[in-house]
Amino acid sequence: MHNQVKLHVPIEVTGDEVERALFEQSKDEPTVARVLEQLRGAAAESAAKELNRALAVDIFDVLAPGWAQVPAVHRAVQLSALTRGPPTLVNVDRHNITSTALVVLDTSVKESALPPLELALEIVADVQSATLSARDGGIDLVALGEASVLARLKIKSVLVKEHATGISCVPRDPFKVRPSSPERPASVDIPI
């Protein structure tokens, strides 16, 4: 269900951008500076491949915690968790969701671990409208209006990658009875 929400162009980094990030890290980490030459080229490409796997997160999982903070959504989710019934639909007009996360790259050279490379990922989603449904203590995206995403990948204050793309979502029937499955798209922990 949730995999029907996707970025038009996924966030990906290249080997050169990884090398730049490692270079910035080596300024403060002598251990990294000693093996920086070994981390260039093909090694940086491998690191970029690993980072891209970590960056391939579900955009709905990134945005759902933000939607859950909307009071109306919050109440609907609470209620759906208490009472079993049809989902409650909530329409949220234009809003911005800012999500920050860390993309951590652990590196070991000759069985010796290097200080992890921590990249700050900032995703700013500009959503014109979103229709959400609350059911069984969780939320689901029913329909999404025009939306765009601007992603920035930084190490410290240095910008490594900036990526802008759109979000597409296939509308779905919120009232369609879904088989109960453990793979709920977004469960929101709501204190009762």
Next chain:
Amino acid sequence: MRDRISWLLSAALLLGATAATAQSLPCTSVSPEVREYVRKRGACRDVKTAPRPRASKQSRSSVSDRPTSAPQKLFVPDVIGRSYANAAGALANFKVERIEAASAAPSGEVLGQDPAPATLDHPGSTVILQVSDGSLATAASMNPVPAPVTAAVASSTTAPATDLASASTAVPMLSQEPAVPSEARGQFPTALSPNAALIFGTGVLLGLLSGALLMRGRLLRRQRAVGEYAPPPTPPQHQQPAVADTGRVSEPGASFQIRFAARFVPVETTIVLAPFPGDDEVSIDESSDRHA
């Protein structure tokens, strides 16, 4: 000046010949001045003016029996290396006896002589010449025997004695004459002896072997250095990265002992509801559609 030199030379010749022959020579062939000088030395005897030694009848008769001029000894010329015909011509005053010997020298070349060159001998005495029959010349041309380094010395000693100085040098006897081609005498050997070739070949082989070992060591060091920094030529494509915790472990760098694992760690998510122009609040439509 020139006369003085010739005078001294003649005197020296006479004195030397006297000392060599140990008897007085007639002075008829020399100039009066030289004759006078030599006479004072007692080496020259004038037939007319020289006082005859007193002697008894017996001795006088014995003296009268002796020839007035004893047969002169001649220097045996050096004919080694010459052809037999040439040598026979040079030894016209002697009786020549020829002995054939198997040698690589050209046929008819004199290999040795007895008595040795520059020896004083009476005319008519026998000089034995060892002459090459040339039977080994073909074998020598196919497998040339390198001339030893001493060939130069031998050549100088076997050169024809044209003067007294060279005649005074010793000449090897028949058995001592090296059986080498005449053209090889006095020349530096151009071909290597079998031992020298063996040593040379061994040296080349040792050089090649040491060079190969040196190059192998350098290649191993270079390969080791490249293996530490270069990626593998064909990274395994079929291997899937191993999942570790929330991150993943990269295997392609395992051959050069570099592993990567990336993970995504959410930190914070905030939402800002943007007011529409002219509105004070964000419009949130809460659906009340509840279906039974």
